[in-house]
Amino acid sequence: MIAWTRIALLAVGLALATATQGADVGGKTPTGVRYDGGDEILLQGFHWNSVRAGGGKVWYVMLARNAPRIAADGFTAIWMPPPWVDEPKSATQGGEGYFWNRFDKNSLYGSDADLRAAVAAMRGAGVKLIYDIVPNHIDRARLPQSQPGNDVAPADRWLFRDDCPDRTQCDDGEPFFSGDADLDLTKFANLDRFRAELVNLRDNYGASGFRFDFVKGYAGRHVDDWMRQVADGGFCIGELWTDPGAGNSWQDPLKRWSDAARCTVFDFSLKAKFQAGPGEIADWQHSLGGNPDASYRSIAVTFVDNHDTGASPGVNGGQHLWSLTDEHLRQLAYAYILTTPGTPSVYWPDMYNDDGSDATFHNYIKALIALRREAGVVADSTVSFKSGPGWIVALVGTPVRIVVSLNSPFVDARQIGIQGFTARFANADRSVRIWLAGQPTTVTKRFACDVATIPGEDMVAVGADPALGGWNPDKGLRLAWHDDAAPHWRGAVDLPSSFNEWKCVKVTKGRPPEWQPGANNVTSPDPAETETAHF
Known part of the structure; x- marks a missing residue:
């Protein structure tokens, strides 16, 4: 377990024991981005090997059982895995939902009935459901119409990137690997089938919003159209994982996509800085969530790891394509995303085990969530920074409500030039110190x-x-x-x-x-x- 410290134990014990659900704010940013008021705290409700946990087909049952504690731990929304059937390639590969072939909800995460039970449990606990949607590509070899004896009407067939009459590639985004599995989202028939399925997820499976996979594969305007037609007041996130190249800003392409889709976007600009190592902590401020412009901060979904970048319990340790492996740096990174602007997203294996029991960072993250909520930090809160080689201090709010020190030389908020703050949190080696506004007890x-x-x-x-x-x-x-x-x-x-x-x-x-x-x-x-x- 991670060692951490509660300051002013008598005064804040209840706040740290249970993060009370506050009133849901709702709404868009001033520029029309669907961030649902900016007060969401997101839990990624799965990892790469969740489909194989417990022998498979038990994940939804586990989620339903743990919905009350997910809410009690302070999460307002859960990012659900892709809900569609993905045929496994072997006992150790496939089924995760990212190479799906039909809108059937009986997947390796559980049955349709199990999913509906999980939906009811989450909604009963006050946790919103954000479904992972994969519009760019499909398992073309396993489509129903590709099976012998299946005669699918032309109107029910998917249209692909390589279906143009001259056999050139027709699409408005980058290919997924070779592109031979890419759907052509310039075609109305494809767009409308997804629209109908999003309506189904909204009306029958409790969707409050959507996470859009591989958004560099299709134009952001399609996402905006879907959301406008299906869940205009909901929450949406895009995964734009693309290296802008040496010397170029990560923030600019993320902002351009968000402007087109009117959705939040995962802050890969911050993830890149996490990966740079402890010597670059001062540079964390140069990310979407730390940007002086509120229109950048409000669109940031900050994260430490996810099912693609991070390790997963089980077979092969998951994908771990860009994992933050330094445990101490993970502590600092979680302290940063949970106390500064942006919408924070917590990776399931850092919070819970596969049976829903407490994982390594559970108590640490729960305490940070409680402080975020108590201080009133939201996606577009104001923030300023003090920094030096290997350290950073964030001052969040107007007036300042919370001060977060990471690896800094300061042991008292008064050393930073502010008065009337109470020390409320620290990890074991005091590399994380947090003060909240208010007279000390x-x-x-x-x-x-x-x-x-x-x-x-x-x-x-x-x-x-x-x-x-x-x-x-x-x-x-x-x-x-x-x-x-x-x-x-x-x-x-x-x-x-x-x-x-x-x-x-x-x-x-x-x-x-x-x-x-x-x-x-x-x-x-x-x-x-x-x-x-x-x-």
Whole structure:
């Protein structure tokens, strides 16, 4: 499990234990992008090997069973896998939904009835369903009309990229591999069949929006048309994974596609910066979600990994095409996407195991979601940054509501030049620190110095806070000697319930203070814990 810290435990325990569902905002951005108010927190409800979990055909059942806890963990929407039949190529390959052949809902994720039960459970828990849609390509070799004895009427046949009379390629996007499986989305017949299926998903399977796969394969205007006809007030996302080339901005093609489709888009500009390593953390601000222009921030769907880029439990470890493998950097990346603008998307294996139980990052992510919601961070919140080599601090909101420090040298929000903030969260090594606006709660903290002394020597707890002397041993907390049990030098003082760095100092009349060697101690958020230093 990931070690993390709750600050001001008494004050915020309930907020971190359960992320209460707030009122759904809804609506588009000022430029007409369908971001559903910008307040969604998205869970990717599957990974590459989900179709093989538990022997197959059990995934929808598991989702239905876990719908209440998904909502309780703070997620407002779930990104569902492609719902259509995808014939497996072998016991270890295929069936994921990305090489489908018909709109049948009896897939390797479960039966049509299982899907409907999962839909009912999610909607009952207040979680919206965003279906993965794959319009660009199809398993051409396994289409019903390609089977012996099947005589499909011409009006029911799909039209393909290579169906032009002169055998040239007719389509308005890039090919999927060779392009021989690509549907021609310039043809009304194809577009209308997808429109009808999206209506079906909306009316009969609870769809509140759609995630569009491989959008570089077709014009963004088709997505805009579908959404306008089917779910104009819903949520939509496009997957535009394309390297713009050396020296070119990742943000520009993402924004151009969003402008055409009027949908949000996965922030691959940020993903690229995550992959650059810990030395480039300061560069995270140069992404869609960190852009000074709100029209860029509002379209960003930020993510750490997904079914394509990340590893998956099970066969071959999934695809892991561009995985962020450094666990510490993943902690920083999740802290960033869950506290800054954009719509955050959490990858299933980071949050849950295949049976719905807690995965490695579960408690860590849940706590960050609760803080995001408490601070009121949404997709187009304002943000400013302070940064240096290998570190970044994000100040989010107008006025600032949350301050997020990643690998920075600051241990108190006042060092950043802002007042009235309470430390609320940190991971074990304090590389992630989060402060929220509001007056700090005062708690009684007990200090102890485990040190051998002789008569005439006294011990003082000295720290940054004025109650600990502001690093002046003459004004620090004088500890008293107790004979009962070690550590013998102990004392208590009222302190703000935030991080406090401190040290033990040995003072002797007529001699300079003797400071505890090494790094500063940092107080625990637990008011019941005695702060003990060994000297």
